[in-house]
Amino acid sequence: MREFYLDTKTLREKAQDLKAGDKVYLSGTVYTARDAAHKRMFSLLENGKPLPFNIENSVIYYAGPTPTPEGKIIGSVGPTTSGRMDKFTPKLLDMGLVATIGKGERNTEVIEAIKRNKAIYLCAIGGAGALASLSIAECEVIAFDDLGCESIKKLTFNNFPLFVGIDTKGNEIFKK
Secondary structure, three states: OOEEEEEHHHHHHHHHHOOOOOEEEEEEEEEEOOHHHHHHHHHHHHOOOOOOOOOOOOEEEOEOOOOOOOOOOOOOOOEOEHHHHOOOHHHHHHOOOOEEEEEOOOOHHHHHHHHHHOOEEEEOOOOOHHHHHHHEEEEEEEEOHHHHHHOEEEEEEEEEEEEEEEOOOOOEHHHO
């Protein structure tokens, strides 16, 4: 298994070097968005309004962090099952999203959109949300605060541990 230390600012250009199964330590800006946030984002798009963040070359982490304990930056922040966002993902990838982070397999339409856009799907370890929170340096709610844990948060990752689940060519760890 190969290991890469990458930053979200250069992820687009480095993505083509990654292969399914590679370990990635990701640093930089990442946005959280789960089911309810995706529905709201698509409502904005349908009404001709801008998204709460620039989607171009962005990374979305399918997570809904738990409440932040006293003295911490964020609560437990484990991945959500990615398949629940599959109906939204191809359009976001076509709009310039470079990567999604979650757990579990993706459908054929998402895999085709990943290949078409030279994007990647990264997998976080389920059940390790408290440990994952130690790799987050900053957390700020930027949209849909009324959704609580499902609000969109802007996170700053610091060597957040991930695996390449689907690479730019559509190779998957789930098929090996």
